[in-house]
Amino acid sequence: MSATPLVSPLDLPKTEKSQLIPPLLGASVTELTAWVQQQGQPGYRGKQLHDWIYNQGVRSLSDISVFPKNWRGELAEVPVGRSTLHYRSVAPDDTVKYLLKLADGQIVEAVGIPSDKRLTVCVSTQVGCPMACDFCATGKGGFTRNLNRAEIVDQVLTVQEDFQQRVSNVVFMGMGEPLLNTESVISAVKSLNQDVGIGARSLTLSTVGIRDRIRQLAEHNLQVTLAVSLHAPNQALREQLIPSAKAYPIEDLLAECREYVQITGRRVTFEYVLLAGVNDLPEHAMQLSKCLRGFQSHVNLIPYNPIEEVDYKRPDRDRIQAFVKILQEQNTAVSVRYSRGLEADAACGQLRSSKFKS
Template identity: 50%
Template sequence: MIATSMAVLQHTYAVPLARAAARSRSLSAFAVPTKAGVSVPSNARESQVLLGMSEPELQRLALDFGQEKYRGKQLHHLLYQRKVKDIQDFSNLPLAFRNDLQESGWRVGWSPIYQTVKAADGTIKLLIKLEDNRLIETVGIPVEDEKGSMRLTACVSSQVGCPLKCSFCATGKGGFSRNLQSHEIVEQVLAIEEVFKHRVTNVVFMGMGEPMLNMKSVLEAHRCLNKDIQIGQRMITISTVGVPNTIRRLASHKLQSTLAVSLHAPNQKLRESIVPSAKSYPLEALMKDCQDYFQKTSRRVSFEYALLAGVNDAEEHAVELADLLREWARGSHVNLIPFNPIDGSDYRRPYKKAVLAFANALESRKVTVSVRQTRGLDASAACGQLRNEFQKSPLVVESEEMESQPEFAVAC
């Protein structure tokens, strides 16, 4: 991350020189034009942000500003325990240190909540307004167990919109702007905690965007969520529709988090009709990568399957899916997701009878299955719905980042 890089580069220089360099970078910021004619301020991507930094990095930063090393530990506590949003509210730090940080262009990194929508079931969807005025969605999903304890899941976005156009996903209809920086992912979790006044227990990368197309920031955010915010790795799920070579890359990090692969179909032909990008990543190759992932990490892959009425929800599809998993991923878990209706889609939500028949067909063939409880239907909880409502026209921005995105569909 940029903040880390700056800290390392500055380590051997005096504080005044560090401040001068930061001011110079701030003054040299300029708008980068995109092909679509939309200007994106470069300083929106070059901001020096504290959120997302580890304790050792914050200690290094304190030393760079002529402070004692323990000031970095205090910074860490202020960011992740007290969740202070403004540097000037770091009351237990010397005023001179606070001023030096601000003068050098540092900020905490929180973005304002633009809109909050609460569903009758307690699900809350937030629209967060980023520094460049773009909107992202994050969802808080509370579930109470029999003992009255609450599990709070944060469903976070990894991109501003999506560069792809999955046929059943609202996010793609809203267009794509850019990848999120790691702190912009982390702040979604903190925003959910602030709204619920409760600790987030689980994080799922199942919001807007395809996490594997922004793996660097996703992994940086994963580290922060685990090490700094203290969410166990096994409580974090990274979802993907399947992007060639990325599952192998993820396996090399040997995370203990769950990998959820969105299948949506039991054969290549049907999958291509639902997820057009599957043409670039044959189902057999995807399943082979999932098999290798298990062998390298000892973590079984979970499979997501969106049930679309009259498309992929017949019992024969369930039988074919069971056969596929028996060949490539014995013992895997399938999460069935009845389609969450979105405006402008011809897809329909299957009847409960069809969902249960599909689940029973899998279970009778020794496949562990669960049916995801649909939450937040009255809060536009499907990915991209709320954001689209606040955009008078689709946000289609062809940026430099968009050019580099391959033709693969978003996880949903």
């Protein structure tokens, strides 16, 4: 996949510069070197620009002190691609939710999740989400647009700068469906790996499942972790929880996941939100194990995080452990993820526009 070409600001009328030039954030050192040479500057300034964008967090090219003063003036309107902080909230477990204002005024959410040994960022890939999963708050607000690669990478740099700590892991599990924004997401993954320096296997891409997109992802051989939001072990229940499942039956989705394993050699993680009395019964656990036999996979159980719009309940711990036990007895690899950030509405499924603060 080719990168978005970087346009020379000198080729555009002044009033159009900031609107038409793609932001520089997300560009590789090779792209930035070609771009500075297009401006008539020596190639080594590409590495300088790369350092200032990714390591020093510059937000305006006019602030790059190693550039000639007259050139800095010419580049003042070239967008780096950084957002502005709109709102920040901290949960008692130190998880931080950020509402970030983009260049067009839209607001997107990111979450920083610290632990003793690492800092994980949950990033969004769209403003809103078109998938409308019944138990997820984000989809209740509808869909506005895709994010570009700069707007995705910016979320990671924002959290990294706020925590003053290197980000070790990124999960594409915020607002939006990543595989409906494949070009920007793949470009952002490459930038996070090569420019920000996060290992490919420390990047997790989550999807509800879009026909043919998992296969396309496999062909890029990115070595990221694929997490498929399954949430039900049969087609009827999945359609109830995930409207898009009507157009993409679970049998077809699982077949594509098997292809992904064959192509990449990487196992697939299946996310499964546990809803009390809905998908957490013993028969559901048996059906789930049967679905996943025969290929490398891992089930990540997520006890439901409550939202105001629907009446689903979280199962109690005994019910959760009973579900786990059945999967284990069927030799299905399983773990339970208790989401962090609940008090800040930053946990899985809770990101939403109705929480925006003025």
